[in-house]
Amino acid sequence: MADFAEHRKALFCNDAQSIADYQSAMGEAVEAVSAWLQNEKMYTGGSIKALRKEIAFQPSKEGMGVQKSLDRMVELFLNKSLKVHHPHSLAHLHCPTMVTSQIAEVLINATNQSMDSWDQSPAGSLMEVQLIDWLRQKVGYGEGQAGVFTSGGTQSNLMGILLARDACIAKNWKDDNGKPWSVQRDGIPSDAMRNVKFVCSENAHFSVQKNLAMMGMGFQSVVTVPVNSDAQIDTAALAKTMADLKADGKIVACIVATAGTTDAGAIDPMKEIRNIADQYDAWMHIDAAWGGALILSNEYRAMLDGLELSDSVTLDFHKHYFQTISCGAFLLKDEANYRYMHYEAEYLNSAYDEEHGVPNLVSKSLQTTRRFDALKLWMTVEALGEELYGSMIDHGVKLTRDVADYIKATNGLELLVEPQFASVLFRVVPEGYPVEFVDNLNQNVADELFARGEANIGVTKVGDVQSLKMTTLSPIATLENVQNLLSLVQAEADRIKDSIANGTYTPPIA
Numbered sequence: 001m002a003d004f005a006e007h008r009k010a011l012f013c014n015d016a017q018s019i020a021d022y023q024s025a026m027g028e029a030v031e032a033v034s035a036w037l038q039n040e041k042m043y044t045g046g047s048i049k050a051l052r053k054e055i056a057f058q059p060s061k062e063g064m065g066v067q068k069s070l071d072r073m074v075e076l077f078l079n080k081s082l083k084v085h086h087p088h089s090l091a092h093l094h095c096p097t098m099v100t101s102q103i104a105e106v107l108i109n110a111t112n113q114s115m116d117s118w119d120q121s122p123a124g125s126l127m128e129v130q131l132i133d134w135l136r137q138k139v140g141y142g143e144g145q146a147g148v149f150t151s152g153g154t155q156s157n158l159m160g161i162l163l164a165r166d167a168c169i170a171k172n173w174k175d176d177n178g179k180p181w182s183v184q185r186d187g188i189p190s191d192a193m194r195n196v197k198f199v200c201s202e203n204a205h206f207s208v209q210k211n212l213a214m215m216g217m218g219f220q221s222v223v224t225v226p227v228n229s230d231a232q233i234d235t236a237a238l239a240k241t242m243a244d245l246k247a248d249g250k251i252v253a254c255i256v257a258t259a260g261t262t263d264a265g266a267i268d269p270m271k272e273i274r275n276i277a278d279q280y281d282a283w284m285h286i287d288a289a290w291g292g293a294l295i296l297s298n299e300y301r302a303m304l305d306g307l308e309l310s311d312s313v314t315l316d317f318h319k320h321y322f323q324t325i326s327c328g329a330f331l332l333k334d335e336a337n338y339r340y341m342h343y344e345a346e347y348l349n350s351a352y353d354e355e356h357g358v359p360n361l362v363s364k365s366l367q368t369t370r371r372f373d374a375l376k377l378w379m380t381v382e383a384l385g386e387e388l389y390g391s392m393i394d395h396g397v398k399l400t401r402d403v404a405d406y407i408k409a410t411n412g413l414e415l416l417v418e419p420q421f422a423s424v425l426f427r428v429v430p431e432g433y434p435v436e437f438v439d440n441l442n443q444n445v446a447d448e449l450f451a452r453g454e455a456n457i458g459v460t461k462v463g464d465v466q467s468l469k470m471t472t473l474s475p476i477a478t479l480e481n482v483q484n485l486l487s488l489v490q491a492e493a494d495r496i497k498d499s500i501a502n503g504t505y506t507p508p509i510a
């Protein structure tokens with residue numbers, strides 16, 4: 001039987017041995033990460049087939065000990081992980097991270113504060129509230145505390161859509177006592193299920209649909225509007241959709257605008273959308289999970305004009321803000337709208353505490369136990385200063401424009417959408433290559449380069465066309481880096497094109 005001393009040693013606590021083990025193992029972990037960073041390869045885990053053979057969980061009664069386990073994790077996990085800072089890692093909105101974010105994580109993890117009540121995060125609660133206030137001012141909402149850190153864009157979007165629905169139903173339905181209907185208490189009125197709608201562009205993030213399905217409204221409650229050639233919502237089509245829905249007896253609870261669509265980086269025209277939403281008394285939620293980084297921009301802040309007109313907004317710091325996962329926020333313009341999700345748990349947020357101004361963050365969040373992710377952003381802003389931070393964000397926007405020009409000027413590469421923010425949708429089209437094989441070729445080029453650890457390029461669709469995607473948000477990537485990558489893409493296409501055309505090609509993923 002393990003004894004009490006062993007428990008103390010294993011637990012992270014004030015035991016002298018526990019502290020000594022923590023210091024030495026953390027030192028080793030940091031050493032291992034540093035060695036991993038110095039390996040120039042983007043990825044060394046191989047294809048999914050190769051990797052699957054090696055990954056095996058090995059629980060035992062005795063345990064292998066911390067040292068052996070750490071060595072094993074370095075081999076099994078660290079050395080087989082994608083390097084997100086590598087200039088060829090640009091498939092997703094998956095960012096390299098700040099040193100400050102790494103340091104803050106050590107403090108966040110070690111203290112394990114939880115944001116659901118003040119007594120579980122005394123300093124942290126007060127810090128988060130101040131950061132929310134600062135973010136509100138950056139967005140243009142004005143001072144206040146209505147908002148909360150979240151696990152990311154999906155959760156922030158859920159909060160916006162949920163509050164919009166419940167506000168809409170409270171406005172348009174009465175309960176048996178003639179009072180505004182409370183969805184929180186009474187559920188969704190049966191005729192609201194078919195009549196309450198949510199409108200967004202066809203390029204809005206899929207979490208809009210997914211969230212509404214979870215909210216019991218189904219995908220059927222989402223009405224999508226076509227986009228223009230810049231991948232932004234077509235406002236004439238939006239106006240028509242709104243009019244048609246009204247004529248059909250539907251009530252639009254919310255228009256979801258996107259500031260930075262996940263693929264094209266398109267920013268919907270926010271002022272025009274606000275005008276249309278006002279004509280129908282609809283909530284406007286802006287999903288700025290990606291484009292929201294421009295609130296710190298030195299040069300491109302104007303691209304977000306109109307953000308302040310929204311009723312709620314989604315921000316994501318684990319994208320173009322270079323924070324470690326998870327780190328996001330939800331901001332609500334009018335604090336009164338939080339009433340639709342207020343819940344009093346005597347042990348967490350008593351009326352007594354609220355009377356005395358004790359921060360009550362559990363009422364503002366869908367989560368109960370919650371990480372103090374706000375520390376990462378706080379520390380980064382304070383340490384770097386807004387100017388350096390802003391210029392790191394701006395770098396990606398500029399780089400993207402240069403990359404697009406380069407693609408346009410290069411034979412064998414085709415730009416599919418004019419970039420607006422920090423992503424490039426393009427494809428490789430070798431001269432004289434049969435059109436029917438071009439889609440497959442692009443998919444296979446991306447898979448090959450990943451399996452060989454050379455590059456992580458995204459694969460998506462633009463209309464019906466198979467597209468490659470580069471998210472060029474890295475503050476340390478150069479045009480030369482991207483040019484080298486594009487040369488790899490073209491060389492790889494040349495290498496495999498003939499074997500695809502004659503049917504002898506085996507993709508690395510198969």
Ligand SMILES: *Cc1c(COP(=O)(O)O)cnc(C)c1O
Pocket residue numbers: 093151152153154155157205207258260261262287288289290316328
């Ligand atoms: C990434 C993204 C989301 C989802 O955010 P998560 O943090 O991944 O949950 C939502 N909307 C947009 C526009 C995004 O780019």
